[in-house]
Amino acid sequence: MKNENSRNTIIFIVCSALILGIYYFTVLRPQAERRAMQQRAHAEQSQSADNAARTALSPQAPTFVTNRAQALSSAARVPIQSGTLKGSLSLQGGRIDDLFLTDYREVQDKPAPVELFRPQGMQNAYFAQFGWTGPNVPGGVPGPNTVWRLTNGATLTPATPVTLTWDNGQGLRFTRVVSVDDKYVFSVQDTVQNLGTQAITIAPYGSVQRLGVPQAAGSSHIVHEGAIGTFGKPGEYRTVQKKYKDWLKEPRIENASTGGWLGVTDKYWLAALLPPQNEAVETEFRVRENGGAQQLEANVLGATRTVQPGGTATETQRLFAGVKRAEVLKSYEQSLNLPRFVYAIDWGMFWFLTRPIFWVLENVYGLVGSFGVAILALTVIVKLIMFPLANNAYASMSKMRNLQPKMEEIKKKFKDDPQKQQQETMALYQREKINPVAGCLPLVLQIPVFYALYKVLTVTIEMRHQPFLGFIHDLSARDPSSIWNLFGLIPWDPAAAPLIGGLLAGPLHLGLLAIAYGLTMWLQTAMNPPAADPVQRQIFQFMPLVFTFIMAPFAAGLLVYWAWSNILTILQQYVIMHRYKAENPIDAFFARFKKSPA
CATH class of the missing domain: 2.70.98.90 (Beta-galactosidase; Chain A, domain 5)
Structure with missing residues (x-):
């Protein structure tokens, strides 16, 4: 069991590192460099003004006209x-x-x-x-x-x-x-x-x-x-x-x-x-x-x-x-x-994915007249391509969920012999024809697709200024709505808040799409079999909240893709869990509203 926990930890770290790496290189690092550029520009202006005050003999910076008409009038x-x-x-x-x-x-x-x-x-x-x-x-x-x-x-x-x-x-x-x-x-x-x-x-x-x-x-x-x-x-x-x-x-x-x-x-x-x-x-x-x-x-x-x-x-x-x-x-x-x-x-290093994704989006857009709907259609196409692999993965995960009592029995029976726990657990997987790492594989395969779609939304002019769902005016920009003004119901700009305005409009900005993504990620995580190790279980439960804030600054089109992809995954998992009669949080939620028998 110890080896299994170690393997699960490694899988978790790899999946998280890939997404965190994308976030660092596409959001955090560019923001830091923009701040550095602004600071350098301010420092250069201050230094230039200081030099000019000290001596008129020092080399002068070039002077520019600010009026375009004046610049144009210098020649016929x-x-x-x-x-x-x-x-x-x-x-x-x-x-x-x-x-x-x-x-x-x-x-x-x-x-x-x-x-x-x-x-x-x-x-x-x-x-x-x-x-x-x-x-x-x-x-x-x-x-x-x-x-x-x-x-x-x-x-x-x-x-x-x-x-x-x-x-x-x-x-x-x-x-x-x-x-x-x-x-x-x-x-x-x-x-x-x-x-x-x-x-x-x-x-x-x-x-x-x-x-x-x-x-x-x-x-x-x-x-x-x-x-x-x-x-x-x-x-x-x-x-x-x-x-x-x-x-x-x-x-x-x-x-x-x-x-x-x-x-x-x-x-x-x-x-x-x-x-x-x-x-x-x-x-x-x-x-x-x-x-x-x-x-x-x-x-x-x-x-x-x-x-x-x-x-x-x-x-x-x-x-x-x-x-x-x-x-x-x-x-x-x-x-x-x-x-x-x-x-x-x-097109980037994943050009072999980026260009086909763009081709699909452009052609679907030509049919439906909305890039947002085209992104939804692309998500369905990606899901269909990955359907056989995902179907096997979710079937394995449903079987693992049903095997939780037996795994707990093995853990109690051989609590002083970790090696025997591992052997019995792997034998159980083999008897039930379960691949314990299958659940992470669809996520890993979707990461290049996610990056390629991010590239398409970022670099192609066709996505620029494309609206969707009324409140989204540009799918290539971040979601403009904010939880801090109840998504526009309160006539207040969170960025104008004293002291914390920068946080509310920056790292703590949460739009409707980011919240939808976080909720669907939480439900998808809840439908997966729980990790055997309690620490891992707590980490997995906490990750939807972390990734909600990580994903919030990304392009609205990406959040549309990822949230819709989560919804399709949840539907697919739900059907498979019913087929294998596995307990799932959706049924558990609705069961609360049923009246208890008299």
Whole structure:
């Protein structure tokens, strides 16, 4: 019996450690890092102010304008307007640096669209630029400060490209035609015409640049944010990722590639350079110092070419600037022959589960029109797949529950001989054809599914801002209801409570879904056979309360999945326990309401 108790303890520890590990890496650690980032930012601001007060001769931090209109007014611009994008292109440098995604909102209940690119002059400027590079070119090539002339078109739309020109005054004429499709891809066709008397050697380049990392970016361990790209050659492409914090520590990462793509990704949004897929290119992720700030760059350099007098050279590059929606990325992957472009979405190490789960959710959503209902349907599908294994497990558990009196007899009979207890108990299991570890196996197998679903709800834009059950406005966010204001019946914000507001809105926050999860977990635990060891029994009884608080901060969609999964498990266990005439807490509960015979 002692060995059996030890084995049960090990099983319990393994199951608990897996769930606690997920909780630590997806909730506690990101929260700690966000607090650390805020403290560092506050310390840096205080240090900067202190330095400025001590001496005016010390190096000054860069100054930024806070008014977007002021930043946009520094150069003439060409408006951008498509079905999914709006913004403008700067004639200074020919940069695409002012861009909003019109189909998405920063905050669900506010009309402001998601900002992707931000012009120079503002904090965390973010933009893409293209051009030529070449040493010793007479008159030079157009650079970041070159002012182009608009020679054709007025507004960049899917139907109306615009043409920019610049003459370097020494025989070189540069022409740029910028177009945009009805989704998220810009095409930049650069042409250089050599009207001089000397041959020139130049190479095309593209660059996505971000000045510093926004405070909210890169704080989650489960979502990749930072540098991303796919490099290699046909049949041998690989995807490279560097989170912002790791990128800042490695100032230059180079890769040679035939085609491929690279860029900067946030949780839902991506800016990626798409070079010609049949061309050998040099790529780099780079960090430079720019006016006291760190400038992160994703750069691509095309093949060098020589342009003879009277000749021309043309290069067409593309820029994806938009949302990481699976079907959109897949369509570009196919139409532009982009390798592994759908892996711009961080499917994670369980991609073989994450992608099928997403496929099921997306297709069921298309049928029912609700992602919440799709999650319920997915839970049923998972249960059906695991039904044979779970059925055997719950049958074994019901038999073990019926064997409790016999096991107690063995324990009393051989109370001074633990080895004999173990032998007799195992012989009893063999006679009754019971697997004592079968009960934990379905839980262990569901943990990768749980993690994969968490990944899907966290990284896929399709789940963002999806409502369910009226009070849930976003299945990818935590349950907004709270027990501390009776789920909204009391007009009071628990976060505003003096001294304990942070606790009530943080670690002690309990929504309706978390409570439903805790209750179903408690009932499921009560239906399992009790542990032989009293200490283990008390621990198992206490765990539903612990995991209720652990699960409370998770996405509402996850709690919907887990609570509904518990309900289906309870129903399955109840049917099996009735089949084997095993005592169960549901029948015991209703028996209390029956009248005693006279």
